[in-house]
Amino acid sequence: MSPFPDSTIKSELEILSTDQRDSYKIIDFMRLKFCSVSNLVPIFPKESFISRIESTGKKELYSVSHLTREQLTDFNYSDTMVRFIVQKLLAEREDIHRPLIHKGGSVRRIPKLEVTERVVVPLEEVQYKSTEKIKFYDRKKRSNIVKAYRRDYPSIKGQL
Numbered sequence: 001m002s003p004f005p006d007s008t009i010k011s012e013l014e015i016l017s018t019d020q021r022d023s024y025k026i027i028d029f030m031r032l033k034f035c036s037v038s039n040l041v042p043i044f045p046k047e048s049f050i051s052r053i054e055s056t057g058k059k060e061l062y063s064v065s066h067l068t069r070e071q072l073t074d075f076n077y078s079d080t081m082v083r084f085i086v087q088k089l090l091a092e093r094e095d096i097h098r099p100l101i102h103k104g105g106s107v108r109r110i111p112k113l114e115v116t117e118r119v120v121v122p123l124e125e126v127q128y129k130s131t132e133k134i135k136f137y138d139r140k141k142r143s144n145i146v147k148a149y150r151r152d153y154p155s156i157k158g159q160l
Helices: 079-091 139-149
Strands: 015-019 023-032 050-055 060-068 113-122 125-128
Touching: 023 079, 050 079, 060 079, 079 113
Parallel strands: none
Antiparallel strands: 015 125, 023 060, 023 113, 050 060
């Protein structure tokens, strides 16, 4: 197995281990039709496979979940089920704006969501043994390197 996506590139890197095999981070982006979630505080549901729900604007929000390969193809973990769970949780919340159905009435609209996009991010990472010429950095080290050298990182702002 080559560590590179192109099969013509060959390497002699030795594989040490494979972490989080068949694990995926799922981000479901949703849009509200009637209500507003601009005041929504992040929700961390305990009774479902969803780990976080957060708003990104007045009518947009997203949920994050971590699934296995088998769960990805199971309807019980689909974007439709995410929509049902999030709608139910939003209906129970006090920090969302739910407009009245009829002017002068007292009945408020029920939050209705539509899933606009589902992003599936594989979490599997192959760990390679470093060699004399090639230094392998795991995901955490790579992330720290990117943070240190990016333009808006606070540790180097004052040095420029």
